[in-house]
Amino acid sequence: xxxxxxxxxxxxxxxxxxxxxxxxxxxxxxxxxxxxxxxxxxxxxxxxxxxxxxxxxxxxxxxxxxxxxxxxxxxxxxxxxxxxxxxxxxxxxxxxxxxxxxxxxxxxxxxxxxxxxxxxxxxxxxxxxxxxxxxxxxxxxxxxxxxxxxxxxxxxxxxxxxxxxxxxxxxxxxxxxxxxxxxxxxxxxxxxxxxxxxxxxxxxxxxxxxxxxxxxxxxxxxxxxxxxxxxxxxxxxxxxxxxxxxxxxxxxxxxxxxxxxxxxxxxxxxxxxxxxxxxxxxxxxxxxxxxxxxxxxxxxxxxxxxxxxxxxxxxxxxxxxxxxxxxxxxxx
Numbered sequence: 001x002x003x004x005x006x007x008x009x010x011x012x013x014x015x016x017x018x019x020x021x022x023x024x025x026x027x028x029x030x031x032x033x034x035x036x037x038x039x040x041x042x043x044x045x046x047x048x049x050x051x052x053x054x055x056x057x058x059x060x061x062x063x064x065x066x067x068x069x070x071x072x073x074x075x076x077x078x079x080x081x082x083x084x085x086x087x088x089x090x091x092x093x094x095x096x097x098x099x100x101x102x103x104x105x106x107x108x109x110x111x112x113x114x115x116x117x118x119x120x121x122x123x124x125x126x127x128x129x130x131x132x133x134x135x136x137x138x139x140x141x142x143x144x145x146x147x148x149x150x151x152x153x154x155x156x157x158x159x160x161x162x163x164x165x166x167x168x169x170x171x172x173x174x175x176x177x178x179x180x181x182x183x184x185x186x187x188x189x190x191x192x193x194x195x196x197x198x199x200x201x202x203x204x205x206x207x208x209x210x211x212x213x214x215x216x217x218x219x220x221x222x223x224x225x226x227x228x229x230x231x232x233x234x235x236x237x238x239x240x241x242x243x244x245x246x247x248x249x250x251x252x253x254x255x256x257x258x259x260x261x262x263x264x265x266x267x268x269x270x271x272x273x274x275x276x277x278x279x280x281x282x283x284x285x286x287x288x289x290x291x292x293x294x295x296x297x298x299x300x301x302x303x304x305x306x307x308x309x310x311x312x313x314x315x316x317x318x319x320x321x322x323x324x325x326x327x328x329x330x331x332x
Contacts, residue, residue, distance in 0.1 A: 026093075027093075027097065027140065030090070030093050031140060031141055034082075034090065034137065034141070035141065035143075035331045035332075037082055037083050037084060038080040038081065038082055038083070038325055038331060039080060039081050039082075039083050039156075039226055039227045039228060040078070040080055041078060041079050041080065041081050041152075041155070041156050041160065041226065042078050042160065043075075043076045043077045043078035043079070043328070044075070044076065044155075044160055044161065045073060045074065045075045045076075045161070046073075046074055046076075046155055046158070046160070046161020047071050047072070047073060047074075047161065048071070048072055048073075048074045048151060048154055048155070048161075048248070048251075049068045049069055049070060049071040049072055049248055049293055050062050050063050050068045050069050050071065050293045051071055051163055051293065052293075054071060055163045056163065056165070062165065062291045062293055062294075063291060063293060063294050065294070065295070066245070067245040067246075067248075067295050068248065068293045068294065068295050069248060070248055070249065072248055072251055072253075073253055074151050074155070074161075074251070074253060074256060075253050075254050075255070076151060076152060076155055076255055077255055077326075077328060078327075078328040079148075079152060079324050079325060079326050079327065079328070080324060080325040080327060080331060081148060081152070081156050081228060081322065081323075081324045081325075082322040082323050082324070083223065083227055083228050083229055084218040084219065084229050084230075084322065085122040085123070085218050085229075085230060085234070085235060085237065085320045085321065085322050086122065086123045086125070086130070086133060086320065086321055086322060086323070087119060087120055087121065087122065087123060087218055088116055088117065088118060088119050088120070088121050088122070088123050089119030089120065090123070090133075091123035091125065091133060092119070094133050094136055097136075097140075098136065102116070103129075105314050106314060106316055109314070109317075111208065111209060111210055111317070112124065112316060112317060114206070114208050114210075115208065115210065115214070115215050115317070118206070118217070120217045120218060120219070121215050121216070121217055121218065122215055122218055122230075122234060122235050122320040123320065123321075124215070124235070124316040124317055124318070124319055124320060125238075125302075125316060125319065125320070125321060126238075126300060126301050126302035126316060126319065127238045127275045127298075127300030127301070127302075127321075128300055128301065130147060130238045130320075130321035131147055131238075131240070133321070133323070134146050134147050134321075134323040134324075137323060143325050143327065143331060144325055144326045144327055145323050145324070145325055146240065146323065146324055146325075146326055147238060147239055147240040147321060147323065147324070148239050148240065148322070148323070148324040149239060149240050149241055149255075149256065149257055149258060150239040150240075150241045150258065150276045150278055150295070151251075151255070151256045152239075152324055153231075153237065153239050153278045153279075154278065154292060154293065156226060156228055156231070157224065157228070157231040157232070157278070157279070157292045158292050159171075159224050159225040159226045160226065162225075164224070164225075164292060165291055165292065166193065166232040166283075166290050166291060166292060167224040167228065167230075167231035167232040167279075167290070167292055168192040168193050168221070168222065168224060168232060169192050169222040169223065169224065169225065170192070170225075171224075172192075173192070173193055173283075173285035174190075174191035174192045174193070174285075175188035175189065175190055175191055175193075175195055175285050175286075176188045176189045176191065178197075185197065185200055185201070185204075188285070188286065190221060190283075190285065191221075192221050192222050193221055193232060193233050193283045193285055193290065194216055194220065194221065194230075194233045194234060194282070194283050195283070195284075195285055195286070196212040196282075196284070198216065198220070199211070199212050199213065199214040199215075199216060199282065200212050200214065202214050202216055210317075212282070213281075213282065213317065213318075215234060215235060215317075216230075216234050218230055218234070220234070221233075231278075231279055231292075232279060232280060232283060232290030232291075232292065233279070233280060233282065233283030233289075233290050234282075234283075234320070235279065235281055235318055235319060235320035236277040236278070236279050236280065236281050236296060236298075236318055236319050236320065237277065237278050237279045237319075237320055237321050237322060238275060238276075238277060238300075238319065238320075238321040239258075239275075239276050239277070239278055240257070240258065241257065241258025241259070241275065241276045242258050242259045242261065242262050242263055242264075242273065242274070242275060242276070243258075243259075243263065243264050243269070243274035243275060243276045243295075243297035244258075244259045244263040244264050245264060247259060247263075258276065262274075264297070266297070267305050268296070268297055268298060268304070268305070269297055269298050269299040270298075270299045270303045270304055270305045270312045271305065272299040272300075272301070272303075273299075273300075274297035274298060274299060274300075275297065275298065275299075275300045276295060276296070276297055277295075277296040277297060277298055277319065278294075278295065278296070279294075280294065281318035281319075282318070298319070302314050302315060302316045302319060303315070
């Protein structure tokens, strides 16, 4: 397929200056596919945040972190959300269409370049790259594509705000009953969400050295009841909001957008102003992970603080995104 050729040129050629131009007919086909993969999410009202104590079956919090508390009421307008994370293939079309190369600091990472090739795997990108991709879609489609707000993200992950713990087909973890071993090459496989063994085996199949950190195809497991795939595993997802650990205490009810300006710096964001990440990098069904109410934060450029020194390093291998269309009418 020509799109794969474009992807390979755009992603693997580290010193890329120009690349094969995406022809109008191909771009139109690409746009039709992207629009066809958008899921309508009817707006409504829900309780956002850690609802475990008040509405969970165990009466316990789902997360010990206070940044997803208090539980608060949110009202959202309808929107469309991509059923998949941004794929390598899609991101490659964007790069080629704009004669862009992979940023040099990412291209120096051999493992990153390997996992950036399979067209049906999630693209690993920083916040700026995610925003630019969604903005480019807005430009070429003339539709209001954007990164989702975290209120939109959680509402969609919970299938319009239902009290679902994880964004699987039924809100629970399902795995096989195979026993685990030390090297993770035996043990449970995922039924509706990934496990360490799934990722280890896929990495082996692809001849990668990424082991239990191997990304998986975006449609490897069933979607949630709304039809959205892998919102509780296979990579954190950037949202549009600046991060404030106290935001839920003053969040407006109607269509919250996050803080008006950068607020918070911390070690997890390399002491830079932080953007919100939702979801989880790697699901761990044996002991939890990927709970829909969890919030994380990182520097939007993808750099993280080193635990071994005072320096920092780039880590995009666990960061992805998906776009929304802020519209209540048909995308045609």
